[in-house]
Amino acid sequence: MNIAVKVENLVLQFGDFQAVKNISFEVQKGEIFGFLGANGAGKTTTIRVLCGLLIPTSGSVEVAGIPFNVEGNADLIKAKVGYMSQKFTLYNDLTVEENISFTASLRKLPREYYEKRKKELFDFISFNKPANTKVSDLAGGMKQQVSLAAAILHEPEIIFLDEPTAGVSSAARQKFWDLIKFLAKEGKTIFVTSHYMDEVEQCDRIALMSAGELIALDSPAGLKKTTFCQPLYELISKESSTTAEIENISSKVKNYFESFESYGQHLHVSPKSLEKWIEFKSLYANEFDIKEINPSLEDVFIRLVEERER
Ligand SMILES: Nc1ncnc2c1ncn2[C@@H]1O[C@H](COP(=O)(O)OP(=O)(O)OP(=O)(O)O)[C@@H](O)[C@H]1O
Numbered sequence: 001m002n003i004a005v006k007v008e009n010l011v012l013q014f015g016d017f018q019a020v021k022n023i024s025f026e027v028q029k030g031e032i033f034g035f036l037g038a039n040g041a042g043k044t045t046t047i048r049v050l051c052g053l054l055i056p057t058s059g060s061v062e063v064a065g066i067p068f069n070v071e072g073n074a075d076l077i078k079a080k081v082g083y084m085s086q087k088f089t090l091y092n093d094l095t096v097e098e099n100i101s102f103t104a105s106l107r108k109l110p111r112e113y114y115e116k117r118k119k120e121l122f123d124f125i126s127f128n129k130p131a132n133t134k135v136s137d138l139a140g141g142m143k144q145q146v147s148l149a150a151a152i153l154h155e156p157e158i159i160f161l162d163e164p165t166a167g168v169s170s171a172a173r174q175k176f177w178d179l180i181k182f183l184a185k186e187g188k189t190i191f192v193t194s195h196y197m198d199e200v201e202q203c204d205r206i207a208l209m210s211a212g213e214l215i216a217l218d219s220p221a222g223l224k225k226t227t228f229c230q231p232l233y234e235l236i237s238k239e240s241s242t243t244a245e246i247e248n249i250s251s252k253v254k255n256y257f258e259s260f261e262s263y264g265q266h267l268h269v270s271p272k273s274l275e276k277w278i279e280f281k282s283l284y285a286n287e288f289d290i291k292e293i294n295p296s297l298e299d300v301f302i303r304l305v306e307e308r309e310r
């Protein structure tokens, strides 16, 4: 069986509020699966269900082949998954060694196994400080890596990483992603959230959440291909440079486009139709530098979320 996670019609309700609204998807074994969405979209809530921490209000969930619909299975699931939660999970005033050993005791790992695994993991993350270094004395990137080591101490099949690289340097982020990719190559399933588009690009597939609903699911290339029916162009106004000027010219030309995003002076637009595009060019070609561009994932997400909200 090649399915690591199966979610069918999952609903998660907090009182009257539905944080997750009837979502369904599957994650394949060994996949790097990205989970995207604005703040409050329901990502963490879904992950908490998949880690056996929240019982589904309705719908069904299967993690590593274990169905989770009754509380009883939560412990079985917890043994199969590693979870690096969105909130920082290490104790700052304890040492690295103490943190890892604390995690090992929570997981009831035998001493011998733990000692061996700890060495393996320190190698894996290239941890080269004394093990009695306090977590508070580590750089941000290294803290995240130690936190990852703690999350995979028990060799889980599926690893949930909830914004693991928030706030760390870009070099440290890349190193973290190298670790993630290594784990996936070994056959581990990675379920990861991030707000960084360069990271999301590295996922095999991406699920996009908006206000509790799953609104798209595909590979990065697939999402780019299917989201825009018309080509995407970048327009740079030759005359307008201040915000007010750009707003002014934008309001004049907006109607020609089905999608219109302003990134400062750069406008990313997708025409409503070929006719509209020809009309736009006949009137405004002199006012803009125009070039056709490939949509970025950011273009895709903005477009999909806007379409939804319309
Ligand atoms: N225990 C709870 N009780 C009530 N509401 C909750 C609870 N946990 C989360 N929520 C609400 O559910 C919604 C989804 O929250 P969730 O944390 O899953 O979003 P998220 O996509 O992870 O957002 P972020 O990107 O900010 O981490 C939010 O509106 C949140 O306020």
Ligand SMILES: [Mg+2]
Residues within 6 Å of the ligand: 043, 044, 045, 086, 162
């Ligand atoms: Mg979250």
